[in-house]
Amino acid sequence: MANLGTWLMGIRLNNPIIVGASGLTGLADGVEKAAGSGAGAIVLKSLFEEQILATLGKELEGIDIDSYPEAEAFIARTAWEEYSEEYLELIRESKKRAQNVPIFASINLVGTGNWAEFARRIEEAGADALELNIAFMPFSPSVSGREIEQKVLSTVKEARLATRLPIQVKLGSNYTSLPHLVHGLSKEGVNAVVLFNRFYRFDIDLTSMKLAGVQPLSSPVEYHETLRWTSILYKRAGVEIVSSTGIHSGEAVAKCILAGASATEVCSVIYQKGWKVLGTMLEELDEIVESLGFSSLDQMQGKMAAVNAQHPEEYLRLQYIKALTGFY
């Protein structure tokens, strides 16, 4: 057996397969199952800022905000407190039921503020780290990429001031210069980035002429973008990397570690195959590590990263070239 242990943000994980945030980890029962099935760490389902905002909207009904401008901030803080108590209880219960497996709390932010105090309370409740899922939708033509990135950075700054917990930021892949943003995050004290979040997708229902949701699970061919950016950013942007999206096998985990990931997060594959898949993936990973001649994951990490490559230009190629693909 190879040593599959790995370091992430100063925390030792027994193995690099983290169960990502989703309904699977929204209740302590699920967290216990994840721990029993071999998870290296567990990210709890996110507390969504939008839920807080919905509560806030109801509380503010009938209040004349112009006459009482301080009321909004006060009610926002109260809404966070009310909503968050249940979440803090989930953290405490998870810590009890999944002893020895690190528990990461997760907040999904849309950027309105008032949540920093909650980050402090997450630390008190016993979480081992905080994952911030930050995604600001660039809907308006008047908002520049720089403004969006500044908003991400100032959100993170607020979190860093509020808690001493290790922080990992889960990002989408659609930034103009991901290395620049990630480097900025590292300067704000972020410890790791999760590459990538997978966004809600919609379709158009031609019968009802309405927007329709599509099934939310990833497929095993979706990890290539993750692999590209993991290998480009390893040791080049000042943060550790957790690879995520489309990781459905021990083989994909092994590739992400070779690219430079400290760990991986998985979600869809558990929905599709059940908790037992974690054991299967770990066995497969162990076999691959040994077959490549390594005795531990630490030896293997980053061996295929751009920073260690003889031909780094291969990592920069964006367009298809006839000779490269064989497609005419």
Ligand SMILES: Cc1cc2nc3c(=O)[nH]c(=O)nc-3n(C[C@H](O)[C@H](O)[C@H](O)COP(=O)(O)O)c2cc1C
């Ligand atoms: C049903 C479902 C619920 C999810 N809930 C959350 C969530 O609460 N917070 C979050 O950050 N990501 C959430 N995600 C995204 C996953 O954590 C993960 O980033 C994404 O599914 C990509 O990983 P995968 O390819 O292994 O599924 C959810 C995904 C699914 C399918």
